[in-house]
Amino acid sequence: MRNIKMTIKYDGSRYKGFQRLKDNDMTIQGKIENVLSKMTNESIEIIGSGRTDMGVHANGQVANFKTDSELSIKKMHDYLYEYLPEDIVIINMEEVDDRFHSRYNAKxxxxxxxxxxxxxxxxxxxxxxxxxxxxxxxxxxxxxxxxxxxxxxxxxxxxxxxxxxxxxxxxxxxxxxxxxxxxxxxxxxxxxxxxxxxxxxxxxxxxxxxxxxxxxxxxxxxxxxxxxxxxxxxxxxxxxxxxxx
Amino acid sequence: MRNIKMTIKYDGSRYKGFQRLKDNDMTIQGKIENVLSKMTNESIEIIGSGRTDMGVHANGQVANFKTDSELSIKKMHDYLYEYLPEDIVIINMEEVDDRFHSRYNAKxxxxxxxxxxxxxxxxxxxxxxxxxxxxxxxxxxxxxxxxxxxxxxxxxxxxxxxxxxxxxxxxxxxxxxxxxxxxxxxxxxxxxxxxxxxxxxxxxxxxxxxxxxxxxxxxxxxxxxxxxxxxxxxxxxxxxxxxxx
Missing domain, CATH: 3.30.70.660 (Pseudouridine synthase I, catalytic domain, C-terminal subdomain)
Incomplete structure (x- = not known):
């Protein structure tokens, strides 16, 4: 499986925080997972470097996810940019070593x-x-x-x-x-x-x-x-x- | 009558423009006139330096209005700051010569x-x-x-x-x-x-x-x-x- 790392900038004003909540997709994680799952036809789960609370913003949140998709990084990035709401922007996307973990590896x-x-x-x-x-x-x-x-x-x-x-x-x-x-x-x-x-x-x-x-x-x-x-x-x-x- | 000049900063995103429209108070002028009229118990009309369109913002729009109110400028300013929505802020307020007209006098x-x-x-x-x-x-x-x-x-x-x-x-x-x-x-x-x-x-x-x-x-x-x-x-x-x- 490929391991993809994303750097995310978001205006958290409208959201209930980063972490996905049950039965509520007004979270940053929820919005990104929905787009990625649609893009790959897989059920994608992203791992964030940590939570941010309701109303908190990010210049450089980091998250990674595993996928079997063969789409190029550029195609993935373009797809996310097109389908994510305007207040969530992936500013960088790259393929990383299989062992990279956004939370455990954060120094x-x-x-x-x-x-x-x-x-x-x-x-x-x-x-x-x-x-x-x-x-x-x-x-x-x-x-x-x-x-x-x-x-x-x-x-x-x-x-x-x-x-x-x-x-x-x-x-x-x-x-x-x-x-x-x-x-x-x-x-x-x-x-x-x-x-x-x-x-x-x-x-x-x-x-x-x-x-x-x-x-x-x-x-x-x-x-x-x-x-x-x-x-x-x-x-x-x-x-x-x-x-x- | 006193003549009061205001300098106004606003985020125009939510509004239908500066100029008051009939039956619609989602205008900058409408919001300000409503607060001023309540404050003075008069029917206040403000004169802007000009219109701004729907969605246009201002760092320094100027408007003036006439009133018989005897409130101090500071009291008026505090009242406006308290009762105007967060996206409209009066950044300066002063009493000016009776002949001052925001539109006609703009150089x-x-x-x-x-x-x-x-x-x-x-x-x-x-x-x-x-x-x-x-x-x-x-x-x-x-x-x-x-x-x-x-x-x-x-x-x-x-x-x-x-x-x-x-x-x-x-x-x-x-x-x-x-x-x-x-x-x-x-x-x-x-x-x-x-x-x-x-x-x-x-x-x-x-x-x-x-x-x-x-x-x-x-x-x-x-x-x-x-x-x-x-x-x-x-x-x-x-x-x-x-x-x-």
């Missing part, structure tokens, strides 16, 4: 969180940013972010619904950029717990708005208790930016 | 047309750009645009539905910028006929795709015949960028 991921930090929100960015009216103190946010770098138990920064065996993860870097009041927070790590990026961003926003100090972030982490941390930032500002293999 | 306008010139369209920009897959020849487009600068009879570049007495207009400049395959065409002129910017862009796209030469644009203009010019470019790439007074 690290970069998430991007976008904040529209103007007095009034930008109507063109409203679905892809979280609007924060009050000017954020970016220097303080950068200082706070340093406490999260490295290997930590992120229990305080995971949804209490998270059911992973271990809550230890490593954050490689957190970069905070700003251009014309659009703030971009890049979080690079080896893996993420459920809602982890959104809770990290919630904490950084608390610091940027002077509701918490950088030192508070350090303590949040040490508490290992979700109830001690900040609120979860809205899904619409979150983008799965890149998956590294 | 010039800048329209912006955005083209996503990547092989696959960007899902996040799909409603605010026109996608052109084949690489555009921007140098040739810039050469062609020079023939349109200055005072001309733009009959070939106006919808045949246009009913203006004179089709003579002056284009001050056409600037074509490009950044990461996002092409931006800024058209600055003293006034525009119906569909004029979209037909100009249609002609420039024909040149950029080598379907027409820059010399053809010169001839289109001289023909003074709409049927001799290019197709009208889609509305979704067009943005009323700025109105100068």
């Amino acid at each position: 690290s991921k970069i998430y991007l969180y976008k904040i529209d930090n103007n007095k009034y929100h930008d109507p063109f960015l409203r679905k892809y940013t979280t609007h924060v009216e009050k000017k954020l103190d970016l220097e303080l946010m950068r200082e706070a972010s340093k406490y999260l770098i490295g290997e930590h138990d992120f229990t305080s920064f995971a949804s209490s619904k998270s059911k992973k065996k271990s809550n230890i993860r490593e954050i490689h870097s957190i970069e905070i950029k700003e251009h014309h009041n659009l703030v971009e927070i890049y979080v690079h790590g080896n893996g993420f717990l459920y809602n982890m990026v959104r809770i990290i961003v919630g904490a950084l926003l608390d610091v940027g708005l002077h509701r918490k100090t950088p030192q508070d972030i350090k303590e949040m982490l040490e508490f290992k208790d979700r109830s001690k941390a900040s609120d979860t930032a809205p899904s619409k500002g979150l983008i799965l930016h890149k998956v590294n293999y | 010039s306008k800048i329209y912006l047309y955005k083209i996503d010139n990547n092989k696959y369209h960007d899902p996040f920009l799909r409603k605010y750009t026109t996608h052109v897959e084949k690489k555009l020849d921007l140098e040739l487009m810039r050469e062609a645009s020079k023939y349109l600068i200055g005072e001309h009879d733009f009959t070939s570049f106006a919808s045949s539905k246009s009913k203006k007495k004179s089709n003579i207009r002056e284009i001050h400049s056409i600037e074509i910028k490009e950044h990461h395959n996002l092409v931006e065409i800024y058209v600055h002129g003293n006034g525009f006929l119906y569909n004029m910017v979209r037909i100009i862009v249609g002609a420039l796209l024909d040149v950029g795709l080598h379907r027409k030469t820059p010399q053809d644009i010169k001839e289109m203009l001289e023909f003074k015949d709409r049927s001799k010019a290019s197709d009208t470019a889609p509305s979704k790439g067009l943005i009323l960028h700025k109105v100068n007074y």
Whole structure:
């Protein structure tokens, strides 16, 4: 069987998340599997690098699937581009080694969180940013972010619904950029717990708005208790930016 | 009576255009008038600098209205921001001289047309750009645009539905910028006929795709015949960028 790897960009606004749900095809996975199954006359199942929640977007989600189809990669790519809805675009498609697995082989991921930090929100960015009216103190946010770098138990920064065996993860870097009041927070790590990026961003926003100090972030982490941390930032500002293999 | 000037940014995707239609409030003007009328308990009519068509956007549409309300500008602005839909944002509001008229006093306008010139369209920009897959020849487009600068009879570049007495207009400049395959065409002129910017862009796209030469644009203009010019470019790439007074 051939093993095909896809890089997917999507506007998640309309969807219930990446992962296919029973009896509901308003998921990214569902939409892609439907088109692929029609194309190949097989029942295709794609393996994503991980889930993204309802309303979360992607610049570079990765998924792979196995098929016996003899169609060329170009033909497959053209077919997907024609039949997928406009808000889901396969930006790269290639044949890979049989052993490649989008989830197991992912070495690290970069998430991007976008904040529209103007007095009034930008109507063109409203679905892809979280609007924060009050000017954020970016220097303080950068200082706070340093406490999260490295290997930590992120229990305080995971949804209490998270059911992973271990809550230890490593954050490689957190970069905070700003251009014309659009703030971009890049979080690079080896893996993420459920809602982890959104809770990290919630904490950084608390610091940027002077509701918490950088030192508070350090303590949040040490508490290992979700109830001690900040609120979860809205899904619409979150983008799965890149998956590294 | 007080005279209030507003600068309006909107995502026109959902609307039937700027101008209020009878029995249909899915217009920008209708939405704003409804909120203003509720706020003031008066029947407010706003005067826009001009119409924008169904699906066209604005970064800086200007409109003014008269009112006897004694509310502060800040209160009015906050009220509008709260009650207007998310895709219509008043970005500036100020009290102006009684004689100010958004349409009659407009000295010039800048329209912006955005083209996503990547092989696959960007899902996040799909409603605010026109996608052109084949690489555009921007140098040739810039050469062609020079023939349109200055005072001309733009009959070939106006919808045949246009009913203006004179089709003579002056284009001050056409600037074509490009950044990461996002092409931006800024058209600055003293006034525009119906569909004029979209037909100009249609002609420039024909040149950029080598379907027409820059010399053809010169001839289109001289023909003074709409049927001799290019197709009208889609509305979704067009943005009323700025109105100068």
